[in-house]
Amino acid sequence: MSDVARPAPPRRTLLWLFAAGACLFVLGVLAVWWKAFGTDPHRVPFELEGQPAPTFTLRRLDNGEPVSFDKLKGNPLVLNFWATWCGPCRQEHPVLEWAAGRFGDKVQFYGVVFEDSEENARRFIAEHGARYPQLIDPTSTMAVDYGVTGVPETYFIDRDGIIRGKVAQPIDPQTMTERIRELVAPPAPDGGSP
Amino acid sequence: MTLAPLLAAILAVTGSGLAEPPVIAEPLAPQRLAGEPLDPAREARVQALAKVLRCPVCQGLSIADSPSSMARAQLEKVRELVREGKTDQEIFAYFEARYGEFALLEPKAQGINLLAWVGPMALLLFGFFVILSQVRRRGSAVSPAQGGPPAAAPPAEDEYLRQVRSEIER
Numbered sequence: 545m546s547d548v549a550r551p552a553p554p555r556r557t558l559l560w561l562f563a564a565g566a567c568l569f570v571l572g573v574l575a576v577w578w579k580a581f582g583t584d585p586h587r588v589p590f591e592l593e594g595q596p597a598p599t600f601t602l603r604r605l606d607n608g609e610p611v612s613f614d615k616l617k618g619n620p621l622v623l624n625f626w627a628t629w630c631g632p633c634r635q636e637h638p639v640l641e642w643a644a645g646r647f648g649d650k651v652q653f654y655g656v657v658f659e660d661s662e663e664n665a666r667r668f669i670a671e672h673g674a675r676y677p678q679l680i681d682p683t684s685t686m687a688v689d690y691g692v693t694g695v696p697e698t699y700f701i702d703r704d705g706i707i708r709g710k711v712a713q714p715i716d717p718q719t720m721t722e723r724i725r726e727l728v729a730p731p732a733p734d735g736g737s738p
Numbered sequence: 739m740t741l742a743p744l745l746a747a748i749l750a751v752t753g754s755g756l757a758e759p760p761v762i763a764e765p766l767a768p769q770r771l772a773g774e775p776l777d778p779a780r781e782a783r784v785q786a787l788a789k790v791l792r793c794p795v796c797q798g799l800s801i802a803d804s805p806s807s808m809a810r811a812q813l814e815k816v817r818e819l820v821r822e823g824k825t826d827q828e829i830f831a832y833f834e835a836r837y838g839e840f841a842l843l844e845p846k847a848q849g850i851n852l853l854a855w856v857g858p859m860a861l862l863l864f865g866f867f868v869i870l871s872q873v874r875r876r877g878s879a880v881s882p883a884q885g886g887p888p889a890a891a892p893p894a895e896d897e898y899l900r901q902v903r904s905e906i907e908r
Contacts, residue, residue, distance in 0.1 A: 558871065565864070588794040589838030627807075659807035684811035685818055691836035693794040694808055 588693045593709055597621075597701045598689040605657065605665055605678040613705070620651045620727040623699040625692050627660040628668045633696040636714035637672055640698075643720045644675040650728045653677075658695050659684050700727050776817060784817050787829055791816070792843045800843055 592598075599613045624640055626633035644653040653676035657665045662680055669678060681687055690699060690707075699710045700723045708727060711719060776784065788802035793809040801809040801816070812833075819829045833841035845851045 555875075558868070562868075589840050591834075591836055591838050659811060683814045683818070684807075685815045688811050688815040688836070692808070692811075693837070 590691055590710060590712075592691045592707050595707055597699070597705050597707050598686075600686045600689065602656070602679040602681055602686060605662060605669070605680050611654070611677070611679055616652060616654075617705045618703055620703050620724070621699075621701040622651055622653050622724070622727075623656060623690070623701065624653070625656045625658045625687055625690075625695050625697045625699075627658045627695050628664040629660065630695045632714040634668075634672075636696055639715055639717055639720060641673065641675055642717065643724070647724050647728075648675065651724055654679055656681050656687065658687050658692065700724070702727055774821075776821060780820050781817075784813070784820050787816050787820070787826060788813050790843050791830075791833055792837075792841055794837060794840070798843075 597613065601610050601612045603609070604611055622643070626637075628634075640653065640655070647653075655674065655676060655678040657678060657680050665678060665680070691710075693712060696714055697710055697712045698715050698720075700708045702708050709723065711723070775781070785802055789800045791801045791812065793799045793801045793804035793806060793812070795806050795808045796804045799809070801812045815832075816829060819832060824832070830842060839845055845854065847855050
């Protein structure tokens with residue numbers, strides 16, 4: 545059988561173009577999937593880590609006295625945003641109580657009442673106790689300043705007023721202990737964060 | 739027969755009485771008064787800005803459309819920033835500095851985000867080009883049969899057919 549050279553029709557070129565385009569598209573989709581696999585699509589980014597904590601002045605729930613963030617600088621600070629209508633906040637309350645008793649001499653603990661009434665918060669504290677002061681955020685805008693996405697959230701702020709991280713779920717004793725140890729660790733000799 | 743004895747029996751079994759209503763846990767954040775209201779023009783601006791800011795605890799809802807307590811707090815923050823005289827860009831930057839680009843319902847048209855704007859348009863143009871080329875090809879294939887003199891087949895095709903026939907006949 546002799547060799548017969550058939551010229552490639554333009555239709556075949558078009559098919560090749562289609563195939564190449566489809567391959568590129570599929571590769572692109574796979575790349576996006578590969579990047580997204582293992583990440584929580586509902587996770588809200590937190591951009592304030594390593595940034596100076598926003599300043600605030602809020603009233604204390606117990607005596608109404610103003611508390612200014614500027615006066616809290618110098619000692620590590622644990623800020624817990626909570627509400628009485630939030631079930632997980634109720635669950636984690638004993639952990640915060642325990643931590644305030646255990647680490648209260650090294651770290652300042654403050655609770656911030658989020659989207660709740662003073663009356664509700666007072667009733668809750670009267671029933672469950674609080675070893676650390678609670679602050680009232682009447683319009684909850686201070687929580688937005690801190691990038692809160694819901695309650696409970698616990699922020700860890702170092703002695704220089706830098707946000708070292710937050711836990712956006714009910715905190716457990718182990719996480720609390722580890723975070724506080726990082727917070728109270730002496731500064732690294734090169735001046736970097738501990 | 740009245741229902742009173744039955745009701746009394748149920749209450750006795752469940753251990754509750756009319757004098758002691760069951761305590762219902764409060765599942766939602768209580769209503770509270772927001773800050774000072776703004777004039778209608780500035781409030782309209784607040785609502786317009788809130789329409790393009792994403793509620794962090796919802797599924798694709800803006801903070802203007804979400805009834806969640808978080809969205810309520812963020813809406814109040816937008817109101818506060820508008821009251822302070824911040825520009826739209828400053829307000830978007832405020833939320834982006836805290837929640838990243840996630841906070842914007844409409845991502846900015848820059849960097850890799852441009853694909854979201856250019857990609858569909860490029861695909862559309864490609865599809866248009868494909869359809870156009872197909873229509874042209876069909877048009878050129880149909881035209882000889884439409885009454886005109888029959889066009890001669892391409893010589894390459896004839897040569898190919900001739901060779902095939904000779905191979906078959908051999």
